Amino acid sequence: MKDALFYDAIVIGAGAAGLMCAAVASHGGKRVALIDHSEKIAEKIRISGGGRCNFTNREVGYENMVGENPRFARYALTEYTPKHFIDLVKRHRIAFHEKHKGQLFCDDSAEDIIEMLLAECAQGGVQWFRPCKVDSVLKRGEHYQVNLEAAQALQTPHLVIATGGLSIPKIGATDFGYRIARQFDLPVVATRPALVPLTFDAQQWQTFAGLSGLSLPVQARAIGEKNSTVFNEDLLFTHRGLSGPAILQISSFWQAGQAIELDLSGGQALDTELTQSKLGNKQQFATVLGQYLPKRLVEGWLAAEGLDTLAAQKYADTPDKTIKALAQGLMRWQLQPTGSEGYKKAEVTRGGVDTRHLCQKSMQSKVHSGLYFIGEVVDITGWLGGYNFQWAWASAHAAGKAISSSPPSAA
């Protein structure tokens, strides 16, 4: 058997985090190998942000992260900020714009970000292995040996796992990273689809299925999850349930069996407004509500609550108590999703390698020196809005810097 090829660092997974880490480590003078099993690397960057890649957000902190210990992300996010990535994008003359709430998108195409990262890797002389399947990873003394299916084995003192999460399996997502973590006795926090549309029991949803395509601004939160945040975003009705940014955001907090709460008024004091506009108002109840909310939604909602008779009632004749209770129902609409659209539609995976077993400065295993986990494979999930890519860049940068500043290694 041939001797293994030696590299200062081997990165498995050439997505957002893997490309960034390989570039940073190689710029520090290290010989880096980058392995990916897909024909087309970085597919998630390519399809992100509707093809324009929401590559970061102007403001990113650990508060925008979800997981068992979001504070873990603090060090990496402070060391490599959105400004650092924006400077890199500007150096490569990529035109971009802010769309909404600090979210930055390419003017032309997500392809620009991929080209930029490939150019950074080329500049550092990163060696490619792709498409290339990894058979196994073994520890040999101080080194890690990566056995490849159709190429010579590789050895390194620094092995970086950047194989991402489980979402969108058809473009190459695998559980490889979690398997390697378990092989080296690193616990994996249970995974589940996140940033994903939520679904409902078909019968329960019958009344609302007809609203499919309807969108409105709401306040949304998942009930029961500690640290659950209230999001002011758009809600979208679908045939099978709810989607839109508001739902994607709270889906990362939602747990099976729990309810979600929506303020359909989008934060207006609907109870006060409605009682104040009552005096002498001869319109029908549904018509008045329709001034605040889409009429189709009002009718569907009243029907689902068994209050359809109210719709045709004269507003002025409706007691204040009823109006108030109804407004509060619309402002605190609680529903129990039965599931989600799953990994095939989820933008990210919640859960992953347990951060308590990683060093926050280098993303290295606390027990297995030289074994790193970066990006989505770690139990850190960003909100919708460029936060996931910023986590990928920042965690990759932390590992890349730690590798590039490590002493020279002998084969």
Ligand SMILES: Cc1cc2nc3c(=O)[nH]c(=O)nc-3n(C[C@H](O)[C@H](O)[C@H](O)COP(=O)(O)OP(=O)(O)OC[C@H]3O[C@@H](n4cnc5c(N)ncnc54)[C@H](O)[C@@H]3O)c2cc1C
């Ligand atoms: C539709 C969609 C849109 C999104 N839009 C945005 C957005 O606009 N902004 C944002 O911040 N986030 C967005 N995200 C999330 C973002 O894409 C991910 O969080 C990010 O790509 C994670 O980076 P990563 O490098 O950890 O993993 P990935 O980018 O998933 O890269 C993992 C790499 O590992 C490779 N790999 C997997 N298994 C193996 C294996 N066994 N052997 C070898 N290689 C392997 C894969 O081929 C892939 O190239 C979006 C996600 C989706 C699905």
